[in-house]
Amino acid sequence: MNRFYAVIAVIAVAIVVFLLSTFTVDERERAIKLELGNVINADYEPGLHFKIPVYQTVYRFENRVLTMDSEPDRVLTAQKKNLIVDAFVKWEIVDTVQFFESTGGNETTARDRLHQFVKNQLYDEFGKRTIKEVVSADRVQIMNSVQRVVDEKSTELGVNIVDVRVKKVELPQNVREPVYRRMEKEREAVAQGFRSEGREEAQRIRAEANREVEEILAQAYRDAERIRGEGDGKAADIYAQAYQQDPEFYSFYRSLTAYKSSFDGGRDSLVLEPESEFFDYFGSPIRRRSTSASL
DSSP: OHHHHHHHHHHHHHHHHHHHHEEEEOTTEEEEEEETTEEEEEOOOSEEEEOOTTTEEEEEEEOSOEEEOOOOEEEEOTTOOEEEEEEEEEEEEOOHHHHHHHHTTOHHHHHHHHHHHHHHHHHHHHHTSOHHHHTTTHHHHHHHHHHHHHHHHHGGGTEEEEEEEEEEEEOOHHHHHHHHHHHHHHHHHHHHHHHHHHHHHHHHHHHHHHHHHHHHHHHHHHHHHHHHHHHHHHHHHHHHHHHHHOHHHHHHHHHHHHHHHHTTTSSOOOOOOTTSGGGTTSSOHHHHHHHHHHO
16 A cells, blocks of 8 residues: 555656656747756747756747837927827847846836837937928838837847837827817918819809800801891892792782781771772772783
8 A cells, every 4th residue: 555655656756857847838939948047048949848947947938029009108399399109019039048138038128128219219200300290201201210220229138129100199188279279270271262262263264154155145146147137138139039020929929918917916907098009909800900000
């Protein structure tokens, strides 16, 4: 019985020693091994590795891209205007030994150092520019410059800066409302100028259109009068030719036209002498022939 417990105890001790003598490195991790506080090995491949219990210590670090997103900072522009700038940094550990020696393997310490680097560089970049330049195309140039300088400084931490982005740039709350009101007034003045120009342009176009209408109507009236005159001339020629061919018929046709125009109302009355030429084609044929003979 005692022998059985002894075997169990030996197995338990062996397991404990094995667990204390081994460590695993995940694919998402990087590891270094220290011996009495000194780094003796680094950058282990993912898998199972061995160490001397108590005498040797293992530190693990993230092998993924990390994010440093701190509180917004207050910076000054070239116009001495305060701005609230909110930025974040994507970074990764590339030199585990350097990272351990400079930060003690503490990611919080590394984040604080990076935040200070970014903050100082933002001060420098924003201090060279006006508010208008900051919110325009210069913003990309600012981020590229900050990333380059911070990346150079971060080599002492054993990290690499993957990206730096400015999420938001805004005015402090105490000056935001007055600035917005001033911007609204400026935009309203610009809009009023556009409206005035639009009204002037509309009046010009309307006047031009009215002038063109008058010209078109005048030309149409001139053409109509010319065509009417030509038509009247041709009609006169036709009447003259018809009269020359058969004067009697022409006179009869003219009389019928006069009768139609005179009695068109239905209740019209005419006071004329019976012997008037108007009645040449009323009465007996003898009168018409005699009248024609006298003509």
